[in-house]
Amino acid sequence: MIRVSRRILGGLVLLAPAAAVLPAIPPAWAQIDTNRASAFIQASGTELVGVINNPGIPADQRRQKVADILRRSVDIEGVARFVIGRFWRQASAQEQQEFLTLFEESLVRNLAGRFGEYQGVRFEMGRSQSRTDDDALVSTIVTRPGTAAFNLDWRVSDVNGAPRIVDLIAEGTSLRLTTRSEYSSVIQRGGGQVSSLITALKRQLGR
Numbered sequence: 001m002i003r004v005s006r007r008i009l010g011g012l013v014l015l016a017p018a019a020a021v022l023p024a025i026p027p028a029w030a031q032i033d034t035n036r037a038s039a040f041i042q043a044s045g046t047e048l049v050g051v052i053n054n055p056g057i058p059a060d061q062r063r064q065k066v067a068d069i070l071r072r073s074v075d076i077e078g079v080a081r082f083v084i085g086r087f088w089r090q091a092s093a094q095e096q097q098e099f100l101t102l103f104e105e106s107l108v109r110n111l112a113g114r115f116g117e118y119q120g121v122r123f124e125m126g127r128s129q130s131r132t133d134d135d136a137l138v139s140t141i142v143t144r145p146g147t148a149a150f151n152l153d154w155r156v157s158d159v160n161g162a163p164r165i166v167d168l169i170a171e172g173t174s175l176r177l178t179t180r181s182e183y184s185s186v187i188q189r190g191g192g193q194v195s196s197l198i199t200a201l202k203r204q205l206g207r
Contacts, residue, residue, distance in 0.1 A: 032163060034128040037136035037156035040163040042125055044073045045140065049121050067112040075157065075164035076104045082166075083180040084194070087187050091194040099194065102201040109205070120145040123152070131155060135166060 051057065051065045080103040081088055088096065126139030135157040143149045155167035168175040183197055190196020 032134075032136050032156060032158040034130055034136045034138075037154075037163055038125065038128040038138050040156060041138040041140065041154050041165075044069065044165075045123050049123065052121055053119055055119070063112040067108045070108050070111055071104075073165055074107075075159045075166050076107060078157075078159060078164070078166055079107075079176060080104070082176055083183050084197070085180055085184060087184070087192075087194050087197075090192070095194045095198060098198055099201070102198060102205065105205060106201055118144055126151075137169075 048066065048069050051062055051069065054062070057065065077100060080100050083103070084091075084099060091099065122143045124141045124143075126141060128136055128138045131137040135155050138154045138156055140152050140154065141149050142152045150171055153169040154165055155169065156163050157166045158164075159166075166176070186197050186200050187194060190199075
């Protein structure tokens with residue numbers, strides 16, 4: 001079974017992920033202004049926390065609203081291409097599309113399903129800085145009832161003219177890098193075939 005550690009997902013549960021359309025050609029990343037990146041994270045985080053902390057929304061509706069925010073906020077297609085790494089080129093066109101679809105469902109389901117556990121979430125904006133020519137790093141401090149505050153950093157890139165989250169770093173641990181390592185292990189155990197990862201994702205999703 002493929003799963004990202006609870007610690008990473010626990011940190012991830014604050015903001016979120018992304019694009020419902022999964023184009024065959026990867027999006028063009030451009031340099032993003034740090035102020036724009038910070039404003040994007042603040043707006044997305046405020047919207048997400050508002051849904052999470054609303055006791056008047058039934059749990060199933062809350063998960064759906066969270067999923068919608070995630071799909072708008074994160075570059076799911078770009079992250080999917082990153083986490084499968086060099087194996088992308090080894091996959092057939094059908095396998096590529098199937099993996100993209102399964103990855104989106106897995107990521108959104110895993111994150112949205114956990115939001116109900118974290119009512120009472122608060123976050124504070126920290127500093128923003130350029131990380132590379134392509135993205136900015138926006139820092140936040142997250143607090144939840146009964147737990148110590150922790151640092152959650154968001155990597156934001158300009159994807160086809162719009163800011164999108166491309167990685168989430170909880171207490172120094174990258175979600176993208178952790179997932180990439182786990183997926184690589186699954187593929188290698190399956191003889192280097194992307195089909196082995198697709199099978200594992202289907203099993204995880206109950207398909």
